Amino acid sequence: MLVYFMAMVLMGVSVFGAPKERTTFSFQFLMPDVQPKKPDTYLCHGIDAGEEDVFITAFSPRANKDVAHHILLYGCEEPGSTSSVWNCGEMAKSDSKYDSANVCARGSQILYAWAMDAPNLHLPKDVAFKVGGNTGVKTLVLQVHYKNVSSFVEPENATDASGLILTTTEQPQKRRAGVYLMVTGGEIPGKSIEYLEAACAFPDAELEIHPFAYRTHAHKLGRVISGYRVRDQHWEEIGRQDPRKPQMFYNVTSPNLTVRQGDILASRCTMENNYDHNVRIGPTQNDEMCNLYIMYYVDGDRLLEPNTCYTQGAPRWYWEDFPDQQAINLAGVPATVSVVPGDKMVMEKTISEKSDDGFPGLGSHDLGQNDKTGYDAAVDDLLDEAVSNMEPDEVEQLVAEALSPQRGHPGTTGGRQTRLGWLTSHMYGHNRY
Numbered sequence: 001m002l003v004y005f006m007a008m009v010l011m012g013v014s015v016f017g018a019p020k021e022r023t024t025f026s027f028q029f030l031m032p033d034v035q036p037k038k039p040d041t042y043l044c045h046g047i048d049a050g051e052e053d054v055f056i057t058a059f060s061p062r063a064n065k066d067v068a069h070h071i072l073l074y075g076c077e078e079p080g081s082t083s084s085v086w087n088c089g090e091m092a093k094s095d096s097k098y099d100s101a102n103v104c105a106r107g108s109q110i111l112y113a114w115a116m117d118a119p120n121l122h123l124p125k126d127v128a129f130k131v132g133g134n135t136g137v138k139t140l141v142l143q144v145h146y147k148n149v150s151s152f153v154e155p156e157n158a159t160d161a162s163g164l165i166l167t168t169t170e171q172p173q174k175r176r177a178g179v180y181l182m183v184t185g186g187e188i189p190g191k192s193i194e195y196l197e198a199a200c201a202f203p204d205a206e207l208e209i210h211p212f213a214y215r216t217h218a219h220k221l222g223r224v225i226s227g228y229r230v231r232d233q234h235w236e237e238i239g240r241q242d243p244r245k246p247q248m249f250y251n252v253t254s255p256n257l258t259v260r261q262g263d264i265l266a267s268r269c270t271m272e273n274n275y276d277h278n279v280r281i282g283p284t285q286n287d288e289m290c291n292l293y294i295m296y297y298v299d300g301d302r303l304l305e306p307n308t309c310y311t312q313g314a315p316r317w318y319w320e321d322f323p324d325q326q327a328i329n330l331a332g333v334p335a336t337v338s339v340v341p342g343d344k345m346v347m348e349k350t351i352s353e354k355s356d357d358g359f360p361g362l363g364s365h366d367l368g369q370n371d372k373t374g375y376d377a378a379v380d381d382l383l384d385e386a387v388s389n390m391e392p393d394e395v396e397q398l399v400a401e402a403l404s405p406q407r408g409h410p411g412t413t414g415g416r417q418t419r420l421g422w423l424t425s426h427m428y429g430h431n432r433y
């Protein structure tokens, strides 16, 4: 990290540090004149967040719409690469002049997303993301998806400096922003509509969170992703979006809704698989993802922990597997949960119950060690990649967390609440659309 830090200084990249006489300043976080040569290149650019706490109060895109398809800002505990610029797409091109690596090597969170033709995200008054110092965000990483690279090759040979202007201050803000992630594993059988569901009891006795924006993420099969707060058996929509729309942060459905102890957070991804083959959750574009990011603020400095609600997803876990069925009150699920916004049709799931059909290892007989479902296989694949960077005890703990049976696990009610662990950080690392 030190080497990286020094490298940044030597390269003349500015490091955060406000002039003392000013309380806010603008920081231009732009690609350093990059030259992607292949269509659909994802480039990452990292910068050290510094030793002091820094508060980001606004984001403003500076993008060339003709070339930048989307821009994501990540906070990493450790960046995927120590280079200034690296290739962070899953189809990393071997002939690229940039190294290939994940967005973050460790501890990843998404702070901002921009896509052309999508509304810009505004943080509410007095709300800021806190980065740098001891926050766990040691590096900020800008990811730009270059879809059309025709201007970067001959004869133009142009370069690009798309990025973000961050409004920052060293002055602590009254409200801190965080992101809660709802995510599932699972598998979508061929020629079917399937629901991937997660639900978690609100994990903190003292906090109250104010969700203000949300982002959905799926690959090709996602049709609608919906999120809810269940309070006193009543379901209230937090957000519902078609993941084929720009995968941005959108305003929540009800701006004044809060979530606190006793509430349940629930999400569903309605997936349509028109292929003949099953598609499972995994990191590549040929796999699927079911992610709902809920951006919230708290009054004060303490964020929600754990910050992830994870379930195994279909066909192993559905809302009907949430332990407190009275509290979750499935009779109260809104009729629009599987309706694409702007549409009227309910996308009914085509497999109505857990069955043996198409799912080796599931059904009436017990799950044994050798019965690998798609989920297990996907986990294995991810683990293989992820463990190479970890300490042995870290691996042991995370494997236990990821593979332990859903039900009856101490400390959870229904969906697993994990820290932003290997699974999600690994997924974030590949997170793109």
Ligand SMILES: *[C@@H]1O[C@H](CO)[C@@H](O)[C@H](O)[C@H]1NC(C)=O
Pocket: 066, 148, 149, 150, 151
């Ligand atoms: C890429 O952009 C150029 C202009 O910069 C345009 O002429 C070309 O048609 C675009 N290609 C695609 C595939 O959109």
Ligand SMILES: *[C@@H]1O[C@H](CO)[C@@H](O)[C@H](O)[C@H]1NC(C)=O
Pocket: 153, 154, 155, 156, 157
């Ligand atoms: C563009 O780059 C190529 C290869 O690096 C080089 O041969 C060519 O002269 C460059 N063209 C211009 C206009 O700079």
Ligand SMILES: *[C@@H]1O[C@H](CO)[C@@H](O)[C@H](O)[C@H]1NC(C)=O
Pocket: 119, 122, 251, 255
């Ligand atoms: C989102 O909400 C904010 C604050 O309530 C508002 O100013 C903004 O216009 C909204 N954006 C969209 C796209 O509705």
Ligand SMILES: *[C@@H]1O[C@H](CO)[C@@H](O)[C@H](O)[C@H]1NC(C)=O
Pocket: 255, 256
């Ligand atoms: C939300 O709360 C604010 C401030 O209390 C109030 O002005 C506004 O009307 C409320 N909005 C809704 C939709 O209830």
